[in-house]
Amino acid sequence: MLPLFIIVPLCGAFLIPLLSRLWKGLADVVGNLVGAVLVGFAVYGVAALAGGSLPAVYAMGGWxxxxxxxxxxxxxxALVVLITNLVGFPALLFSTRYLDQYTGRWKYYSLFMLLLAGLNGVALSGDMFNMFVFIEIAAIASYALVAFGTRAEELESGFKYMVMGEVGSLLILLSVAMLYAHTSTLNMADMARVLQAGGLTPLSWFVLATMLVGFSIKMAMMPFHSWLPDAHLSAPAPVSAMLSGVFIKVLGVYAMSRVVFNVFGLTRSVAPQFFNLLVGLGLLSIIAASLLAINQKDYKRLLAYSTVSQVGYIVLGLGIGNYWAIVGALFHVLSHAVTKGLLFLASRSIERQTGTREIGNLGGLERNMPVTSWSYVLGSLSMSGVPPFAGFFSKLFIIVGAVEARMYWPAIVAGLFSVLTLGYLLKVINNVLFVNRDRNSSLVREAPAPILVALVMLTALALAFGLGFRPVLDWIVNPAAKVLTIPLTYAQMVLGG
Amino acid sequence: MVPFIACLLLFLLGLYAIVLKRNIIKIIIGFSLMEYAVNLLFAFIGFKQGAIAPIITRLGMTQDFVDPLPQALVLTSIVIGLATTALMLAFAMRIYEKYHTFDITEIRRLRG
Known part of the structure; x- marks a missing residue:
């Protein structure tokens, strides 16, 4: 069962070029089929894990x-694979109509499949070097996808993203090399045991620092964020949704927390300085990126800065490091993936129908594009943490965790900038969707059906995660938070005993 | 210790080229330098003075082998490096077609 998460998209990636020679439409069919199958696997995986029937460890080749x-x-x-595929499928569905403006449909789908394979692989891998290889698969696919349009701006941002991303990857590889030199093993669980036995040496701090910088570049933390707004702006919308919703979380947040919590076995009591550094980075991202977002005139760039600030919340939660804060961080991974995916797709739907990205040129779209507009509104409300939605609970838990840890200033900042999030998203909602109805003629039409289906699907998920937060917490988030808060269970589970 | 410091210096040299050079091709060369530094580090990690290549010709050999695992990892990472370098050079070519320059200070249509 486990290898299928990687095998299915990989097979898709290689079959699509072959099959699309027969008939061009097969690329769409196979791509979406793979997406749907992966959603099925991910949901089945969560259910099986809750029922305790799934073998948790798979040894490749029987070794x-x-x-x-x-x-x-x-x-x-399970959580990470779930968000990857839950956002991946609507993004693929959206792509069917989005790609009308490009040639080379099969190339896009092939790369997208490789991206999915890489993301699932990073989440599943229990081997340090193997994780690096999957990180590279996902990253290289994403560089090519960002520049897919091959216009001047897209190439420019693609190159910028690639150089920064590769420096990050090389730093990760460097730290993997040093870890191997230090522990003589590549298996993460085994590494955790060796590191526990040896204690924290200066070398392990150096490795941690290198890794932190590498993963910070991948997750666009504030000092290393400059690739993200350009890359999100230039990428095709489904790819922006994947990058912002999933990619930075799997390659950055997930991989970092796996290494920090499960391999190094750090907790707040062992290494308070490291966790304070995470809190500092998180707060910096929240504050600076929100302030940058307010002044943007381009609604896609605004969303990109908003991503940087929302990832700040996740890192803040991980940095606070007690149970509720980590629950909040993981819930935010879930809710932000769905809502930011939704917002990127909705804003692209607006761009597709109106042909502009300037907030100032648009107005009153609600009358002509009701589905897009209302999904944008609901997504924005969830993003800024308005009560019945998923975003509310994640931010609430992070703030509860901060108060519990007696870190009142981070709690206040988190609350305050959540309001600011609502502020800059309302600016878009108000100007683009509701006021200035005279600014657009009635020529603007609602987007075609597959796009609307993708939007409705993600809106429903954002609502479902909010209204059904109890089951989501019990089945998905709480067990995942336990993996991080009790660091050594991971090694025990993988190696047995 | 000396080889490790040399690797680190090579790594930093590559980083220097990436951060401070203005020509795209030089940036790509800097990137390759960094990658070679990491690969070299891997090879040094597996190295052992006076040991032979890890090829088992008969059972019960008593000589020391060098660690074969880093060598396998280096092979993988060289292949990844090939892919990334190729993609970067492809970017460089397409950027030259659009902007008619390799100077990154002149390739600035995006702002913010």
Whole structure:
């Protein structure tokens, strides 16, 4: 079962170029089929994990750990795989009509499949070097996808993104090399045991620092964020949705927290300085990126800065490091993935129908594009943490965690900038969707059906995660938070005993 | 210790080229330098003085082998490096077609 998460999209990636020679439409069919199948697997995986029937460790080729490469499916992996595929499928559905403006449909789908394979692989891998390889698969696919349009701006931002992303990847590879030199093993669980036995040496701090910088570049933390707004702006909308919703979380947040919590076994009591650094980085991202977002005239760039600030919340939650804060951070991974995916797709739907991205040139779209407009409104409300939606609970838990840890200033900042989020999103809603009805002629039409289906799907998910937060917490988020808060269970689960 | 410091210096040299050079091709060369530094580090990690290549010709050999695992990892990372370098050069070519320059200070149509 576990290898299928990687095999299915990989097979899709190689079949699509072959099959699309027969008939061009097969690229759409196969791509969406793979997306749907992966959603099925992810949901089944969560259910099976809750029922306790799924084998959590798969040894590739029958070579047992710590010698062989393993795939590990625990609750944290389940959460990450779930968001990857839940956002991936609507993005693929959206692509069917989005690609009308490009040639080379099969190339796009092939790359998208590789991206999915890489993301699922990062989440599943229980081997350090293997994780790096999957990070590179996902990253290289994303560089090519960002520049897919091959216009001047897209190439420029693609190159910028690629150089920064590759420096990050090389830093990760460097730290993997040093970790191997330090522990003589590549299996993460085995590594955790060796590191526990040896204690934290200066070398492990150096490795942690290198990794933190590498992963910060991948997740666009504030000092390293400059690739993200350009890349999101230039990428095709489904790719922006994947990048912002999933990519930075899997490659950045997930991989970092796996390494920090499960491999190094750090907790707040062991390494308060490191966790304070995370809190500082998180707050910096929240504050600076929100302030940058307010002044944007381009609604896609505004969303990109908003992503940087929302990732700040996740890192803040991880940095606070107690149970509720981590629950909040993981819930935010879930809710932000769905809502930011939704917002990117909706804003692209607006761009597609009106042909502009300037907030000042638009107005009163609600009358002509009701579905797009209302999904944008609901997504914005969820993003800024208005009560019945998913975003509310994640931010609430982070703030509860901060108060519990007696970190009142971070709690206040988190609350305050949540209001600011609502502020800059309302600016878009108000100007683009409701006022200035005279600014647009009635020529603007609602987007075609597959786009609307994708939007409605993500809106429904954002609502469902909010209204049904109890089951989501019990089945998905709480078990995943336990993996992080009790760091050594991971090694025990993988190696047994 | 010396080889490790040399690797780090090579890595920093590549980083210097990426951060401070203005020509895209030089940036790509800097990137390759960084990548070679990491690969070299891997090879040094597996190295052992006086050991032979890890090829088992008969059972019960008593000589020391060098660690074969980093060598396998280096092979993988060289292949990844090939892919990334190729993609970067492809970017460079397409950027030259659009902007008619390799100077990154002149490739600035995006702002903010």
């Amino acid at each position: 047992m750990p710590p010698v062989g490469i393993v795939l590990v499916y625990d609750s944290l992996t």
